[in-house]
Amino acid sequence: MLPYRLMSIVSLGGAYLLSSGRVPQWPAPGFLAAFTALWVAQGLVWLVWVVVLYPKLFSPLRGLPEPTGNSFLMGQFKKITRLPTGAPMLEWINSIPNNGLIRYLGPFNQERLLITAPKTLAEVLVTKNYDFIKPDQFRFSIGRVLGIGVLLAEGDEHKMQRRNLLPAFAFRHVKDLYPLFWAKSREGVEAMTEQILKEAAQGPDPESQTGVIEVGNWASRITLDIIGVAGLGCDFDAIRNPENPLSEAYARIFKPSRQARMLQLIGLLLSPRVAAWLPVKRNEDIMDAVHFIRAECSKLINEKKTKLANKELTDVDILSLMTFLAAGHETTASGMTWAAYLLAKYPEIQTRLRAEVREHLPSISGSSTVSSVDIDRMPYLNAVCNEVLRYYGPVPLTLRKAACDTSIQGQFVPKGTQIMLVPWAVNKSEAMWGGDAQTFDPERWMPKGDGDKHAASGGATSNYAFMTFLHGPRSCIGQSFAKAEFACLLASWVGRFEMELHNKEEADESKIEIKSGVTARPGKGMHIRAKVLEGW
């Protein structure tokens, strides 16, 4: 970032000397003119150093393997903006021979270090975890939405927050939430069925029981209701109310747009604060949504406090609540969107999964519930869930910054270096998953006989190959919660609906425009032709 404080101090001093006539010279300039000239000159020198000299001639990282075809000033930026987030890194991880680290240049030749192999991932995520912090850009842009809760806290503050929260996310607690996940799955499926049947009744073939639904919106509303009840015992009623203001507020925040990308770029070059301050519509939308969400969360906390007879809350505060509401519903909803897409694309997988669900789980139409044991004994359901989360991990990419001069596998990494952790690349790395890494194949997670331990890691050579929830002290705390919720939702959808792609062209994945903010979603939504099936 532009060192404007230092530049301003130097310019002030210089302008004083020049304009006071203390330096022998021809006509002494005015103070303002001298200040401006010095500031601009320093800015230019800084630009040449940062954009050209340092990355090309002096950086200690310049010997690392890197992609070819850099533009002189913007490195790989054009490719990065043209392709979906994570896609260029997937290409590089599989085509550039490397030893766990690939360097590439981003906008204005800013250096990025892509972490590609188990040993380098282990060092960044586990052994030297606190050497690699969330970058200011990330902290500021997400922090202004969520506050500095566990997702953004660093060092001792993070350790403390995480320690306090961990018991609530232990499997022994999550296990008790299965009945809730199932009840909400039922509510979601019933509401979706209603919409489909209504549409079928108005169409040319009222008997078809078929209609087109946008699954991403349904998934967001269902997962928002689940997190509301699980986290606070409060039902937002988003399933029944499509115009629920809370889900609309989240939709506005997570909506990717051209203006959002421009602001991101300005944030990178100048400062995220400058980008957030600009009077543009995207900033206004975000601030409106944030104020609304904050007010809602305060209201919920106050209600909960009253319910607890005015005793101090120990387990939940407003930052945790805001963090969980955001981190815990858009992610699972993105996963469900891709799950519906992949099942629609691969009907034979869908049919096999439906058979297992209908055989092992009680009908979603009745009032029976399910337990963790019911779900765990369904190998194909678990295989499909794992494979969806591998193939289209909801968080395609996340960032870190070296907090100090450090090293990764002996390679010196200067303070401030941007580190790229890219589930969309690592999850499909051929070095770790084999030649079929880029094929959607739940079979890789199916045990090939008694005691087949290999299947638990999907046949990959290392646990680090599955990066969907990251690993180590900053991995997703809600992983067990999310997996259980995901399995229940997917079972209920596939048990009730036969899903086909509405837009057949989208069977070719490259035809889907993917918009990535924090999570990756189809930019125009995912429209599925769903048929309500009888008999379950």
Ligand code: HEM
């Ligand atoms: C499929 C669903 C989910 C996925 C793919 C996912 C993925 C992730 C990832 C990749 C991170 C690390 C982000 C980073 O450090 O850059 C993360 C962190 C986190 N997730 Fe999730 N998540 C999911 C669901 C959930 C749920 C349901 C909850 C809560 C109920 C949750 C709560 C959190 C929290 C609190 C953190 C911050 C942890 C820390 O920094 O210590 N997530 N998640």
